Amino acid sequence: MLPCWHCPIACRRDPVAMLPDWFTPDSHPAPPPAPLFDWLCAEGSLTQRLTEAGNQDFHVQLLEQCQQPARQDEALALAVQLNEAVWAREVLLHTDGAARVFARTVAPLSALGSAAMELNKLGTTSLGHLLFRNPQISRGPIEISQYPAHWLPAEYKANGLWARRSHFSDGQLQLLVCEVFLQGWPCAGT
Numbered sequence: 001m002l003p004c005w006h007c008p009i010a011c012r013r014d015p016v017a018m019l020p021d022w023f024t025p026d027s028h029p030a031p032p033p034a035p036l037f038d039w040l041c042a043e044g045s046l047t048q049r050l051t052e053a054g055n056q057d058f059h060v061q062l063l064e065q066c067q068q069p070a071r072q073d074e075a076l077a078l079a080v081q082l083n084e085a086v087w088a089r090e091v092l093l094h095t096d097g098a099a100r101v102f103a104r105t106v107a108p109l110s111a112l113g114s115a116a117m118e119l120n121k122l123g124t125t126s127l128g129h130l131l132f133r134n135p136q137i138s139r140g141p142i143e144i145s146q147y148p149a150h151w152l153p154a155e156y157k158a159n160g161l162w163a164r165r166s167h168f169s170d171g172q173l174q175l176l177v178c179e180v181f182l183q184g185w186p187c188a189g190t
């Protein structure tokens with residue numbers, strides 16, 4: 001896996017660019033209304049829910065999978081040093097004919113263990129299949145925040161989009177999965 005160190009241009013130009021501010025859904029001072037709030041809080045597989053909501057028209061677009069420096073919020077959540085190399089995977093989750101969610105998953109290199117090979121060959125298979133089919137893996141509490149536009153892929157940049165994140169762990173492996181709902185999702189009735 002090749003390291004690919006890069007800092008978003010907006011971040012270099014504006015050191016006080018917005019950073020996420022993570023809260024548990026119940027403690028957020030200004031949470032979004034339903035149905036988005038319900039999508040943010042749902043504990044089950046997002047892959048499965050998107051598949052069902054989009055009439056089985058679901059696929060994963062792999063954007064990047066490489067080593068990257070841990071961002072500030074990730075370093076705090078994973079108890080690693082700021083800018084320490086982490087395993088990072090960024091994807092777009094498409095359903096019902098369009099990209100609906102941007103997901104970024106990071107893991108400390110030291111915690112990848114025997115899962116490394118499986119993770120590195122995931123390709124366009126959803127990580128959700130791996131996480132939710134393994135009874136050893138459990139999910140930690142969900143946190144929500146608005147997400148910095150400059151951390152989104154160019155085509156999907158927008159201010160104020162809502163994200164959620166949570167840990168998945170089997171005791172050794174530690175993954176921090178962050179999912180950002182893109183403009184237009186959820187559609188009415190989903």
Ligand SMILES: C=C(O[C@@H]1C=C(C(=O)O)C=C[C@H]1O)C(=O)O
Pocket residue numbers: 044045046047048060089090091093101103104105125126127128129131177178179
């Ligand atoms: C965690 C899940 O897996 C999804 C799939 C991902 C991937 O393939 O990289 C990333 C995050 C998730 O949105 C899920 O389905 O809930």
